[in-house]
Amino acid sequence: DIQMTQSPSSLSASVGDRVSITCRASQNIGSYLAWYQQKAGKAPKLLIYGASSLQSGVPSRFSGSGSVTYFTLTISSLQPEDFATYYCQQTYTTLVGYTFGQGTKLEIK
Amino acid sequence: EVQLVESGGGLVQPGGSLRLSCAASGFTFSNYWMHWVRQAPGKGLVWVSRINNDATGTSYADSVKGRFTISRDNARKTLYLQMNSLRAEDAAVYFCASGRRAFDIWGQGTMVTVSS
Numbered sequence: 001d002i003q004m005t006q007s008p009s010s011l012s013a014s015v016g017d018r019v020s021i022t023c024r025a026s027q028n029i030g031s032y033l034a035w036y037q038q039k040a041g042k043a044p045k046l047l048i049y050g051a052s053s054l055q056s057g058v059p060s061r062f063s064g065s066g067s068v069t070y071f072t073l074t075i076s077s078l079q080p081e082d083f084a085t086y087y088c089q090q091t092y093t094t095l096v097g098y099t100f101g102q103g104t105k106l107e108i109k
Numbered sequence: 110e111v112q113l114v115e116s117g118g119g120l121v122q123p124g125g126s127l128r129l130s131c132a133a134s135g136f137t138f139s140n141y142w143m144h145w146v147r148q149a150p151g152k153g154l155v156w157v158s159r160i161n162n163d164a165t166g167t168s169y170a171d172s173v174k175g176r177f178t179i180s181r182d183n184a185r186k187t188l189y190l191q192m193n194s195l196r197a198e199d200a201a202v203y204f205c206a207s208g209r210r211a212f213d214i215w216g217q218g219t220m221v222t223v224s225s
Contacts, residue, residue, distance in 0.1 A: 034211035034212070038154075043204055043206075043215035043218060046211050049208075049210040087153065087154055089211065091211050097159075098156045098212075099156060103153040
């Protein structure tokens with residue numbers, strides 16, 4: 001199975017801060033990596049696909065980078081509505097499932 | 110409007126069965142692979158199962174293999190998840206999801222509680 005490991009598990013930051021979340025894959029997944037934002041009681045929302053492509057309608061302060069096994073989600077200037085939990089997901093293969101990372105909870109400092 | 114609406118969740122005893130449904134609208138359902146994802150209370154997202162667009166291929170997480178069956182009816186634009194031999198650890202909100210390059214379409218989720 002492909003394991004996805006996110007870090008940190010939680011993060012405290014202030015409005016206006018620049019923050020980054022990392023995701024490591026246990027094997028080469030090329031650029032088959034997506035990032036989601038989830039708020040309490042809601043379905044996840046796709047932010048980034050293909051490691052660095054911004055989903056339509058997502059603010060440009062969100063960006064993704066990386067390939068092979070190491071990926072990063074960056075929020076350039078945190079807004080109040082960005083405090084949520086973020087998940088990475090490999091979309092490389094469905095033979096073993098489209099595995100998610102364990103999540104990173106972004107909280108207000 | 111592109112939409113997925115799940116139904117069928119509820120309270121079931123350990124060892125029991127439940128069938129979840131996911132009704133699609135606003136997009137060409139028969140062109141898309143479909144997935145089930147679950148989330149236990151206070152926990153992260155876990156991919157459960159997927160089915161390809163013409164129902165000729167399926168795959169499952171090891172934790173549900175042999176107990177859950179995914180299916181679809183393209184004429185009814187509906188996805189299903191038959192869950193048998195339910196365990197306490199299957200309790201979760203179950204989401205259906207789809208998309209071309211990742212999951213950009215999600216339902217609101219349906220809650221499954223497994224308890225005696």
